Amino acid sequence: MRPKFFSHLCLAVALLLLSEPGSPSDTQLREEARERRMAYLQRVKEGVTLLFNRRHHDLNEYVPDKNFFYLTGCTEPGAVLLMIPGEDGPGETLFLARRDPKQERWTGARMAPGPETARRLGLQEVLSLDELPDALARRVPPEGKVYANLPRGPHRQATDKCCPEPWVRLRRWLPDAEILDSGPEVAFLRMKKSQWEIEKIRRAVEITIAGHRHALPAIGPGRSEYEVEAAIEYQFRSRGATRPAFPSIVGSGPNSTVLHYAENNRRMSSGDLVVIDVGAEFDGYSADLTRTYPVSGRFTRRQKEIYNVVLAAQKAALEQVRPGATFDRDGSIYQAAFQTIDSRGRDRQGRRLGRYFIHGTGHHLGLEVHDPVSDRSRPLEPGMVITIEPGIYIPEENLGVRIEDDVLVTRDGYRILSRGLPREAEEIERMMRESRATAGSRNTGGPARDQAAMETQEVGGPGL
Ligand SMILES: [Mn+2]
Structure with missing residues (x-):
């Protein structure tokens, strides 16, 4: 093929890929978000709802507010969604910051207000x-109801006094309005996943x-522990995950009980x-998977007993x-595990082990990763996705075991x-044997030999 023709072809393909309206997944996301807003407004038939795209709590990098994202599919920082139920169809307005070309030189192009967006x-x-x-001011009566995504934690009850932006502004704009939390209503919808969402979670899982499997040679x-963490997170990012959905837990020995x-x-x-509790985030959706591995490759009798x-x-x-x-502590699922x-x-004192199962x-x-619920006692429905993760943690024995799987209710x-x-247990041991054999044959001067060398040095024993 002539080079010039080839480069034109590449350009045409690139333009096609970049052209609006977006990739198929964008279209799907737009439809999903539209259906979610309709479902929301069928539940909340009064007042107005205002969702601020604030930074998702407790993460350093920018992650959009999950409820805002759920209802818009939009990730623009600072955006605000206004929804109003109405006799002649709902009103939905998104407010975006005006574009700032100078700022965009630093942080990239943003969506602009207007019909195109x-x-x-x-x-x-x-x-x-x-x-x-x-x-x-035009659309909310002075003492009307406003459902808003109030911040979590200590701010939740104190929106009038100490809340951070943008709730201060909301109070200033609507001094007499009754401000309510939209969280439970959105959580009610979020609890049941669509096919599209289940597919995203499946990909994250x-x-x-893959992260777990590739971690084995590093155990x-x-x-x-950080070598294991690095091996896992390398797989996450290489396979298209956005980030770990939560800080990766690689806890060995005494740390297995924390x-x-x-x-x-x-x-x-x-x-x-070593307890490995990790999860990739893919297209916004999380996985959460725990396995417990014996560092030597074989469980001791006591470890296997507790594991089983x-x-x-x-x-x-x-x-x-x-x-x-x-799914709460009175429910059949927790009771069966307990x-x-x-x-x-x-x-060691001959006591029952229930006291060492200290979480739900x-x-x-x-x-x-801990998806919000509208009500802890709400019964399971098809389309809900939960984790099942019992564990036993006995600090006196430096012995912690957790097994966690991600489960779709059908x-x-x-x-x-x-x-x-x-x-x-046998499969875990076999996986570890196989991963070592592969690592050893792939590079005899590599991990396997280093490992043997370190095993020898270990005689003094690392401190706990
Ligand atoms: Mn979990």
Whole structure:
């Protein structure tokens, strides 16, 4: 092919790919968001709803507010969505900051207010943020109700006194309005996932499984927890995940008993267990998968005993997963897990093990790794995605075991989305053997030899 023709062809293909309206997934996202807004306004038939795209809490990098994103598919910082239910159809207006060409030289192109963006996002209108106060004054009666995405935590109850922007502004614009939390209403919708969302979670799970599998060669006496973390997160990003959905937990030995341990800087030794609790975020959706591995490649008898109690508890809990089951501590799922743990095995003092199962059986999974719920006692429905993750943590024995899978509730029960990652004790040991054999044959001067060398140095034993 002549070079010039070829370069023109490339250009044409590139333009085609870049052209509006977006890739198929953009179109799908726009439709999803439109349906969600309709469902929302069918539930909240009064007042107005105002969703601010504030920074998602407790993350350093910019992540859009999850409720705002859920209802718009838009990630523009500072944007505000106004929704008003109405007799003759709902009103939906998005407010965006005006473009600033100088700023865009630093941080890239932004969406602009106007009909073009409205078409792209499938919204009725997209106005400039400066127009928001007037629009509110026009459309909200002085003492009307305003549902807003109030901040979580200590600010939630104190929106009038100490809340950060933009709630200060909201109060200034509407001094007499009754400001309510839109969170539970949006959470109600978010609890049930669409096919499209389930596919996103499935992809996040797939990437997370790859992370676990590729971590195995980095597990061994003398290796550091952070090597395992790095191996996992390398897989995440290489496979298109945006980021880890939460700080990766690689806890060995005593750290295996610390639920949210994330320093990951201890050197592992041969008799340790290592709890690996990680999850990739893909297109905004999270996975959350835990396995517990023996650092030496083989469980001790005691470790295997406890491991099998946790596994039995997970299986007992899974058997209870079906539409109608409840997920709180009074529900059948938690009870099945707890009873299994409390009725098998003992600690060194001969006590039952229930006291070492110190967290719930799981949580909902979606745009957030701990996806919000409208009501803890709401029974499960098909399309909900949850984790099932019993654990036993015995600090006196430096022994922590957690097994966590991601589970879709179906019409007649459940499907384990993460079934591709083995969890039987024998399978775990076999996986570790195989990964070592591969690492060894691939490069005899590499990891396998280093590992042997470190195993020898380890005689003095790293401190706990
Ligand atoms: Mn979890």
